[in-house]
Amino acid sequence: xxxxxxxxxxxxxxxxxxxxxxxxxxxxxxxxxxxxxxxxxxxxxxxxxxxxxxxxxxxxxxxxxxxxxxxxxxxxxxxxxxxxxxxxxxxxxxxxxxxxxxxxxxxxxxxxxxxxxxxxxxxxxxxxxxxxxxxxx
DNA sequence: GCCAACGTTGGC
DNA sequence: GCCAACGTTGGC
Numbered sequence: 001x002x003x004x005x006x007x008x009x010x011x012x013x014x015x016x017x018x019x020x021x022x023x024x025x026x027x028x029x030x031x032x033x034x035x036x037x038x039x040x041x042x043x044x045x046x047x048x049x050x051x052x053x054x055x056x057x058x059x060x061x062x063x064x065x066x067x068x069x070x071x072x073x074x075x076x077x078x079x080x081x082x083x084x085x086x087x088x089x090x091x092x093x094x095x096x097x098x099x100x101x102x103x104x105x106x107x108x109x110x111x112x113x114x115x116x117x118x119x120x121x122x123x124x125x126x127x128x129x130x131x132x133x134x135x136x137x
Numbered sequence: 138g139c140c141a142a143c144g145t146t147g148g149c
Numbered sequence: 150g151c152c153a154a155c156g157t158t159g160g161c
Contacts, residue, residue: 011159033144054159098160117143117158 005128006043007050007060007112008086009119017051017061021088025067029075029083036120043084045069050123050131051088052112059095060131064088092135106130 008028010016020026031037043066051062068085075083101107107130111121123131 009159035144058160115143116141116160119158 004042004044004047005049005123005125006039006047006066007052007121007123008064009052009054009112011055012053012057013055017053017088017091020051020062020064020086021091023088025085025087027074027083028086029073029081031073031083031119032079032081033117033119035115036118037080037082039118039120039122040082040084041070042122043070048089048128049086050128057095058098060092060101060135061095062088062091063132092132092137094136096131096134100134101131104130104134 015026028040031040045066045068047066049064049066050060051064052060064086066084067087070082070084073081073083075081101110102113107113107127110123110127111118112123115121
């Protein structure tokens with residue numbers, strides 16, 4: 001199985017990158033959107049994930065790994081929802097802002113930009129590499 | 138604070 | 150099954 005790449009979005013007010021790092025690993029639950037759920041369900045252990053902070057931050061702030069394959073969302077009292085466990089890997093040398101990504105031609109098809117309200121989106125290997133490069137890696 | 142995008146709900 | 154109303158998200 002080849003490695004897949006993803007981007008997850010989070011409001012910095014509710015769960016900042018620093019809290020994620022402090023936790024060491026977290027159950028990524030509470031997703032209540034069918035499209036996002038389907039992407040979560042397609043995640044596999046070892047996949048790479050970009051951590052994007054929305055709201056006031058609007059930037060990719062870190063890199064994470066899927067540490068546990070999809071399982072039923074423990075926070076769901078009804079319905080068929082899933083979560084995965086994510087582990088923070090590292091913060092990039094510097095964050096990559098939404099404005100930068102928007103201005104970058106190589107990222108014009110980034111789903112983050114086209115489906116702004118989706119909290120979990122796939123990223124192509126090329127887009128992933130490009131974002132890491134912008135992050136100074 | 139406003140507005141656009143868009144998903145969901147409910148009436149018909 | 151359609152569509153209007155409404156709620157939520159997120160960028161500006």
